[in-house]
Ligand code: 3ON
């Protein structure tokens with residue numbers, strides 16, 4: 325592997341570790357208020373609700389959750405209307421959350437290392453999966469859905485965020501059938517409506533990927549399942565007009581220590597640096613043959629976008645040199661950033677005729693959580709927005725937003741360093757916009773200076789000029805995962 329991952333850390337960190345760590349304190353309180361601490365002005369055309377999901381609890385009654393990906397889902401909703409902003413956050417009342425809050429202790433093992441107290445004997449042969457609904461939140465087909473990739477979605481009331489229960493999408497999902505946390509929305513053209521494309525994975529010695537395509541009302545348009553060789557750990561997917569594309573990371577899964585109660589499922593995943601990464605292309609018509617192409621070993625959680633051009637398929641992804649083993653001991657807050665690989669942006673060119681893949685490293689600055697204009701999903705695109713480290717080299721927490729112009733190669737950066745920490749940017753189109761970057765980026769940031777979170781609104785055309793508005797919350801929201809914006 326020709327390593328392009330810089331091994332040298334920045335000479336002087338752009339942040340203080342204690343600051344960063346405090347963004348991982350639990351937020352057990354649910355609130356509901358008008359945001360009155362606003363710097364700048366909320367743009368007049370920005371009307372709708374920003375929803376964001378993520379772990380709200382990093383402990384259960386003082387018992388530590390081993391990894392943030394194991395934390396119970398808590399949804400934030402910031403409603404923007406006529407220059408005013410209303411904040412609300414609520415926990416998703418999953419079965420596991422309710423039971424653990426009632427018991428005052430951890431009752432379930434987590435996929436990312438959380439164990440029931442009492443050592444391996446307390447955990448042996450417990451393979452139950454706790455649906456924590458913590459990864460994404462989307463409004464589709466008149467339903468607000470909290471997603472977690474290994475289980476069914478939870479439906480919430482979009483106004484009160486009250487949990488309405490597990491949802492089968494009106495019978496599309498069998499009870500217990502998963503619905504991944506990374507749907508892609510294809511914008512309808514020529515009078516056609518938008519489509520939501522999502523998947524589920526049943527991992528095993530051979531894994532099954534099921535594809536779902538839903539129309540705007542939530543009705544099922546397509547559903548097809550495909551067996552692919554080997555254990556699959558697939559967090560994300562990208563689409564083009566003809567394909568759903570997955571990157572099968574080169575990993576092996578040996579669940580013995582999981583079954584015996586010593587390790588969680590993710591701790592039994594081993595990165596195999598000598599195996600290729602496989603690009604799996606599933607034709608969206610559900611009938612043509614699945615194509616599998618091989619490329620460099622790397623680990624991908626998130627893809628940015630994919631498109632077809634001149635008979636080739638392009639995929640932009642955030643790549644890691646390997647899958648960092650989730651340690652069994654210790655505290656994730658004590659992570660040595662220099663010893664784990666940073667995400668970089670890679671562009672893959674897939675030639676379906678010769679079955680070859682070429683790639684190019686597009687950006688080496690540590691980055692994660694990519695997004696783009698919704699109209700360009702599955703299409704060629706010019707602008708990418710992504711969370712990034714403040715420093716151009718080394719692995720570090722996300723503190724900045726990076727905008728990349730693929731046409732000119734120009735980069736723009738806006739950083740919240742030293743005391744601000746960034747989450748995923750969400751792009752919102754300005755009503756009446758023509759240019760691809762004519763819109764806003766909404767980013768929920770953690771501000772260590774006040775131990776609170778702030779919704780930052782950037783003008784996507786020029787992020788370097790700094791936020792148009794900063795909406796300061798009264799409390800902090802732990803670092804989260806994904807979100808979306810629903811216009812009024
Ligand atoms: O046993 C199998 C293995 C496995 C890992 C099967 C399985 C389906 C149960 C499974 C489960 C996977 C799950 C539930 C994955 C969930 C992932 C998740 C909640 C989040 C992933 C986040 C990824 C990234 C890159 C986050 C980055 C965060 C930051 C930069 C910090 O702000």
Ligand code: FE
Nearest residue numbers: 506559626806
């Ligand atoms: Fe994700």
